[in-house]
Amino acid sequence: MSEKKTKRRDFLFTATTAVGAVGAAAVVWPMIDQMNPDASVKALASTEVDVSSLTPGNTLTVLWRGKPVFIRRRTQEEIDEARKVKMEDLIHPEKDEDRAKNPEWLVMLGVCTHLGCVPLNDKGDYNGWFCPCHGSHYDTSGRIRKGPAPWNMEVPKYEFVDANTIKIG
Amino acid sequence: MSDHDYRPKSKVGQWFNDRLPLLTLANHLTDYPTPKNLNYWWTFGGILTFCLITQIVTGLTLAMHYIAHADMAFESVEHIMRDVNYGWLIRYIHANGASMFFLAVYIHIFRSLFYGSYKAPREIIWIIGIIIYLLMMAAAFMGYVLPWGQMSFWGATVITNLFSAIPLVGEGIVTWLWGGYSVDNPTLTRFFTLHYLIPFLILGLVVLHIWALHVPGNNNPVGIDVKKPSKDTVPFHPYIVIKDGFALLMFMIVFAFFVFYAPNILGHADNYIEANPMVTPAHIVPEWYLLPFYAILRSVPDKLLGVVAMLSAILILAVLPWLDTSKIRSAVFRPLYKQFYWILVADVLILGYVGAMPAEGLYLLIARVATAYYFLHFLVILPVLGFKEKTLPVPLSITEPVLGGSPNLAAARNKESKIE
Numbered sequence: 001m002s003e004k005k006t007k008r009r010d011f012l013f014t015a016t017t018a019v020g021a022v023g024a025a026a027v028v029w030p031m032i033d034q035m036n037p038d039a040s041v042k043a044l045a046s047t048e049v050d051v052s053s054l055t056p057g058n059t060l061t062v063l064w065r066g067k068p069v070f071i072r073r074r075t076q077e078e079i080d081e082a083r084k085v086k087m088e089d090l091i092h093p094e095k096d097e098d099r100a101k102n103p104e105w106l107v108m109l110g111v112c113t114h115l116g117c118v119p120l121n122d123k124g125d126y127n128g129w130f131c132p133c134h135g136s137h138y139d140t141s142g143r144i145r146k147g148p149a150p151w152n153m154e155v156p157k158y159e160f161v162d163a164n165t166i167k168i169g
Numbered sequence: 170m171s172d173h174d175y176r177p178k179s180k181v182g183q184w185f186n187d188r189l190p191l192l193t194l195a196n197h198l199t200d201y202p203t204p205k206n207l208n209y210w211w212t213f214g215g216i217l218t219f220c221l222i223t224q225i226v227t228g229l230t231l232a233m234h235y236i237a238h239a240d241m242a243f244e245s246v247e248h249i250m251r252d253v254n255y256g257w258l259i260r261y262i263h264a265n266g267a268s269m270f271f272l273a274v275y276i277h278i279f280r281s282l283f284y285g286s287y288k289a290p291r292e293i294i295w296i297i298g299i300i301i302y303l304l305m306m307a308a309a310f311m312g313y314v315l316p317w318g319q320m321s322f323w324g325a326t327v328i329t330n331l332f333s334a335i336p337l338v339g340e341g342i343v344t345w346l347w348g349g350y351s352v353d354n355p356t357l358t359r360f361f362t363l364h365y366l367i368p369f370l371i372l373g374l375v376v377l378h379i380w381a382l383h384v385p386g387n388n389n390p391v392g393i394d395v396k397k398p399s400k401d402t403v404p405f406h407p408y409i410v411i412k413d414g415f416a417l418l419m420f421m422i423v424f425a426f427f428v429f430y431a432p433n434i435l436g437h438a439d440n441y442i443e444a445n446p447m448v449t450p451a452h453i454v455p456e457w458y459l460l461p462f463y464a465i466l467r468s469v470p471d472k473l474l475g476v477v478a479m480l481s482a483i484l485i486l487a488v489l490p491w492l493d494t495s496k497i498r499s500a501v502f503r504p505l506y507k508q509f510y511w512i513l514v515a516d517v518l519i520l521g522y523v524g525a526m527p528a529e530g531l532y533l534l535i536a537r538v539a540t541a542y543y544f545l546h547f548l549v550i551l552p553v554l555g556f557k558e559k560t561l562p563v564p565l566s567i568t569e570p571v572l573g574g575s576p577n578l579a580a581a582r583n584k585e586s587k588i589e
Binding site for chain 2 (some may be wrong): 035036037038039061065067108115117118119120131133150
């Protein structure tokens with residue numbers, strides 16, 4: 001195309017296409033975003049759990065945002081086992097001290113980081129959890145040790161409201 | 170498509186046809202010249218059309234009674250089974266119909282692989298077919314979620330989580346697919362919508378699939394180009410219609426066996442337990458027709474690479490016409506390819522078997538070897554074979570090996586009888 005002729009027409013053509021594309025995107029976005037979590041789903045942000053009945057060595061499973069949360073009251077043995085693991089042995093290195101601020105209580109999403117199944121308690125090669133779907137083994141700190149899962153089970157935001165109540169979220 | 174000079178006999182027919190040439194189309198479809206040596210493996214196109222229509226009709230009737238809500242879906246399916254007149258029949262036809270659909274499509278695909286039907290000039294037919302196959306898998310997966318049983322829920326969780334393997338945006342995509350922070354009511358309603366939509370997309374693609382087929386015409390067991398119409402072809406009606414009809418009847422016997430005598434044998438007992446987000450079933454398995462790909466997914470120890478391998482296993486089929494470098498279509502004249510073909514069939518069956526087994530020990534090892542071989546077949550064996558293989562002489566026409574006069578008579582006849 002010669003230099004002289006690429007003026008008014010070309011400008012109009014480019015400008016029309018550009019405005020049209022912006023307009024199309026403005027219409028498409030609401031269609032896409034309507035599938036994201038809605039206001040009522042987002043509103044269910046936190047949940048409070050009474051843990052007074054939980055004895056050491058037992059796990060309570062509660063539902064938070066449609067996902068199970070494991071609350072485990074760990075025995076001293078389990079704590080020791082989790083704390084003596086060397087960082088270089090871990091697939092996703094995280095200190096147990098960082099995962100369980102109060103060592104007796106381990107709170108984490110009971111969701112396998114591979115494809116989202118719920119791992120089974122007191123199972124697997126590391127005395128923690130075992131995911132039956134694709135064979136991921138987690139230790140007593142909920143850290144991935146063997147299998148296809150890439151990360152440790154996620155620790156959500158939580159706090160002790162009082163001695164017997166945990167607020168998740 | 171050289172038969173466009175058709176003119177209806179009646180005045181009304183001519184008047185209508187001049188305005189909308191539907192009668193010309195009908196005439197094209199009945200007179201469509203078809204190679205006369207098509208065997209029964211070629212009847213599965215018709216059978217698949219039947220399967221699609223069966224799924225649409227039974228699906229529409231089920232949708233009149235089904236309620237797409239997390240609190241009511243499971244109950245409404247039981248309501249269909251117990252209360253709705255013939256609801257059990259319609260649902261069993263629909264559920265087993267999905268399996269029959271996949272059974273037929275696998276035979277259809279492997280027929281294409283054996284006789285080289287994907288090669289020039291039929292690449293577009295093949296690629297449309299692969300898209301239909303992908304849509305079938307999406308429809309089947311979403312349909313399996315609708316009863317909202319344990320396998321529905323956890324199947325949906327595992328499959329949608331495949332997207333979380335994508336770096337950076339993966340988690341966002343999964344939340345977007347779910348419409349929440351887990352598989353829940355928003356997920357169910359959108360899956361129902363898409364499950365309803367996809368069959369009609371498939372229907373549209375089937376029209377394109379057949380249209381693209383009618384441009385070059387059918388491939389045939391000898392795999393040579395056929396002049397049409399000629400002594401090598403017969404009109405579609407009545408010859409192929411009758412043959413397809415007979416094969417369809419045989420297929421319906423198998424179909425009816427499952428519906429009436431073993432309606433749950435292909436399903437999973439856990440799906441009669443209502444979805445529970447707190448408990449994962451001890452052993453999650455997809456439906457049988459997805460097992461080979463599931464085995465490939467599990468055979469790779471890395472999450473992202475596992476997903477990539479699984480998707481590649483399907484998408485590699487789309488480029489098959491360019492991976493297979495051999496000019497000869499039919500495996501009848503490719504002695505080496507024929508052997509590798511059967512090894513591939515065995516490989517896929519083995520993958521299906523280990524896909525149903527726990528992913529550990531010997532099963533995992535077998536799955537890894539079989540996965541490696543699957544890719545080896547398409548990426549190494551096929552391209553090399555086209556250059557190295559010494560093919561048998563191909564007859565000049567379909568009629569020749571039967572009526573004589575061909576120098577390749579003995580070879581062709583020998584090979585023909587071997588396949589039967």
